[in-house]
Amino acid sequence: MQFDSLKDFINMGGYGFYVWLSYGVTIGSLGTLIILSVRKKRTVLIEIAKKITREQRLKETRGNNRESKT
Numbered sequence: 001m002q003f004d005s006l007k008d009f010i011n012m013g014g015y016g017f018y019v020w021l022s023y024g025v026t027i028g029s030l031g032t033l034i035i036l037s038v039r040k041k042r043t044v045l046i047e048i049a050k051k052i053t054r055e056q057r058l059k060e061t062r063g064n065n066r067e068s069k070t
Contacts, residue, residue, distance in 0.1 A: 003009040012019045 010016050010020070
């Protein structure tokens with residue numbers, strides 16, 4: 001191992017603050033992206049389900065209107 005102790009590893013030769021900050025920003029950005037993507041996917045799936053239900057009701061209504069006219 002190149003570092004003599006855990007303290008040296010965290011310090012990263014005096015650049016530890018910048019190194020760990022960059023890791024933190026990267027992980028935070030990726031985490032935010034994943035959370036927002038999952039939420040958007042859920043919203044889109046709910047909208048699709050509502051649209052399918054609406055279309056089925058319209059088809060049923062049209063079918064009932066045709067039967068009542070004949």
